[in-house]
Amino acid sequence: MTIFIPTPLRGYTGGKEAVDVQASTVSEALDQLTTNFADLRKHLFTPEGKVRAFVNLYLNDEDVRYLPAKEASEVKPTDTLSIIPSIAGGR
Amino acid sequence: MSTVSLTPAVYAEIRTHGEDTYPHECCGALIGAQSTEGWAIHASVRAGNTRTDSAHNRYQISPIELLKIERKARAKGLSIAGFYHSHPDHPAQWSQTDFEEAHWLGCVYIITAVEHGHAAATNSFFLAGTSEDEKHFEPQQIVIG
Secondary structure, eight states, rough: OOOEGGGGGGGGGOSSEEOOOOOOOOHHHHHHHHHSSGGGHHHHHTTTOOOTTEEEETTTTEEEEGGGGGOOOBBTTTTEEEEEEEEEOOO | OEEEOOHHHHHHHHHHHHHHHHOOOOEEEEEEEEEEEEEEEEEEEOOOOTTTTTTTTTTOOOOHHHHHHHHHHHHHTTTEEEEEEEEEESSOOHHHHHHHTTHHHEEEEEEEETTTTTEEEEEEEEEEESSTTTEEEEEEEEEEO
């Protein structure tokens, strides 16, 4: 499957905006991504190993948080996983 | 001080957006390309403010909308370079909320003050640092051209 890397994290993937991994679940895909690019791990996960609250993961067009199996959701080679940091604020 | 380059059309559009949504905050994405001289913004994309509970002083862009914006940018060979929003009747200066909610390191955050419905100052801030612990906003010079 292909993982799309957001602008702020491309410095940790050698400038790549997309990374192909072989995985059977979302979790495996993230494991492979952070194995290949170890510096990404602290940006995506808390020290306890949970995905950071401001990191949104989309399997194709679905928010992984709301999938029944969440990060254990199965993936196909043609699927895409997008990493989208949240954006918010106000005066 | 770093610089961010905006076309005249983008500069006008993000200020107009702030006037259009007054007294609520507007928000949107900045699409561009990065060079050694910094970000050059080619286009802006209006986004909906999902903070309808407190739109006069908060904004949030839904991640699915961001995802669609990013796909369109990528198809054009461009990237999300940052974001813009307005501060209705409040200075064009980042707030503690802006800082706490800023996670796009290396990207541009542009704020326009809208006073009584009219766009006033527009300022840009670069989210510098390499981690959440080190992040900080640096003022940027806006170059229009």
